[in-house]
Amino acid sequence: MSIGLAHLNCLELVELVTAYLEGELSSGERKRFEAHLSACDGCTTYVEQMRRTIELTGTLRMDDVSREAEEALRDAFRDWKGR
Amino acid sequence: MQQLLSQQDAKLVERLRAGDEEAFMELIRGLNPSLLRVARMFVPTAALAEDVVQETWLAVLKGIDRFEGRSSLKTWIFRILTNTAKTRGERERRSVPFSALDTEEGGFEPAVERSRFTGTGHWAVLPRAWPEDRLLAKETLSVVERAIERLPLSQQQVITLRDVEGWTADEVRNALALSETNQRVLLHRGRAKVRRALEQYLSEEQ
Numbered sequence: 001m002s003i004g005l006a007h008l009n010c011l012e013l014v015e016l017v018t019a020y021l022e023g024e025l026s027s028g029e030r031k032r033f034e035a036h037l038s039a040c041d042g043c044t045t046y047v048e049q050m051r052r053t054i055e056l057t058g059t060l061r062m063d064d065v066s067r068e069a070e071e072a073l074r075d076a077f078r079d080w081k082g083r
Numbered sequence: 084m085q086q087l088l089s090q091q092d093a094k095l096v097e098r099l100r101a102g103d104e105e106a107f108m109e110l111i112r113g114l115n116p117s118l119l120r121v122a123r124m125f126v127p128t129a130a131l132a133e134d135v136v137q138e139t140w141l142a143v144l145k146g147i148d149r150f151e152g153r154s155s156l157k158t159w160i161f162r163i164l165t166n167t168a169k170t171r172g173e174r175e176r177r178s179v180p181f182s183a184l185d186t187e188e189g190g191f192e193p194a195v196e197r198s199r200f201t202g203t204g205h206w207a208v209l210p211r212a213w214p215e216d217r218l219l220a221k222e223t224l225s226v227v228e229r230a231i232e233r234l235p236l237s238q239q240q241v242i243t244l245r246d247v248e249g250w251t252a253d254e255v256r257n258a259l260a261l262s263e264t265n266q267r268v269l270l271h272r273g274r275a276k277v278r279r280a281l282e283q284y285l286s287e288e289q
Contacts, residue, residue, distance in 0.1 A: 011204035014194045018271035042206035053278040056227050057246040065115045073111055073140050080144040081102040
């Protein structure tokens with residue numbers, strides 16, 4: 001994970017974004033990451049896009065349980081309870 | 084048990100053991116979509132995935148008295164699911180082998196095409212801010228959905244559990260038997276590809 005952080009460039013930064021968002025960078029690495037961000041519009045936009053990507057993924061609809069499946073499981077539970 | 088389990092889990096287990104039907108239905112409504120999604124990754128059809136999930140719930144009922152609370156309830160149920168799904172997948176002989184997880188590790192996949200950078204690793208073509216008004220459109224969401232469907236299986240599993248279902252990194256690592264690094268790498272690659280799909284779509288003229 002420690003790719004030449006002393007000379008962190010954009011190409012390297014984009015590969016560290018997940019570790020950064022996961023809070024897995026050491027404090028030194030994080031400082032260099034954020035120092036680069038504060039001086040680089042391209043990377044700032046990139047990190048913002050990653051955040052939006054994660055947010056959007058989180059809004060994908062989850063399917064509800066079908067009524068048939070729910071009823072079948074309710075029956076199964078009653079059988080189990082009467083065991 | 085109460086020491087390791089969350090209070091919520093402990094209470095739920097207690098209610099299940101006492102034969103509380105509503106507790107069971109609550110659990111099903113909460114977890115079933117995740118279980119279905121993941122089961123679907125092991126077996127060739129949606130119908131089989133439903134069978135696997137159904138079988139999982141029966142196994143949960145059968146095993147709840149012996150559940151020791153060494154993992155969270157969710158993790159335990161999920162483990163039953165993956166075991167059931169793997170067995171069923173092998174029987175069907177058409178499932179994607181779980182070892183696909185390992186074979187995708189090799190080779191470096193850059194998050195962003197190399198051609199976007201200069202020789203010294205700086206942006207040659209800056210990413211452009213996305214138009215806010217298009218981000219939440221239904222079409223944009225389906226771009227995300229399709230991008231996830233096209234991911235290699237292991238990336239799909241990790242991004243689905245982490246970003247769609249909201250699981251923690253540890254929960255995903257335990258459920259899929261991944262190292263910390265692998266979990267992060269798979270998430271990183273998956274997210275990067277979804278971002279690329281979005282960038283591509285949002286840069287097209289509307």
